[in-house]
Amino acid sequence: MDTVPYRILGACNPGLAHQALEMKPEIGVFLPCSVCQREESDGTVSVWALDPGAVVETLGDPGLLPYGAQARGLIEKALGSLT
Numbered sequence: 001m002d003t004v005p006y007r008i009l010g011a012c013n014p015g016l017a018h019q020a021l022e023m024k025p026e027i028g029v030f031l032p033c034s035v036c037q038r039e040e041s042d043g044t045v046s047v048w049a050l051d052p053g054a055v056v057e058t059l060g061d062p063g064l065l066p067y068g069a070q071a072r073g074l075i076e077k078a079l080g081s082l083t
Helices: 014-023 025-030 052-058 062-080
Strands: 006-011 033-039 045-049
Touching: 014 025, 014 062, 025 052, 033 062, 045 062, 052 062
Parallel strands: none
Antiparallel strands: 006 033, 033 045
């Protein structure tokens, strides 16, 4: 099968993940955050990332919201640095 180059990566901040796991061990099922990259037909590369803040919000635990927000900020910063 011929497919364009595509990668699925796992992005994790170990310190942040550890803090969240200490609070709610079930959050481990959502770790690490998925990041995908694909080479487009015009030679450009597209990158997508899971929004960790949205994932944390689905758990309904207000105590986890700061971890999701912090992880979202890190993902947004990384995506924003791409050119």
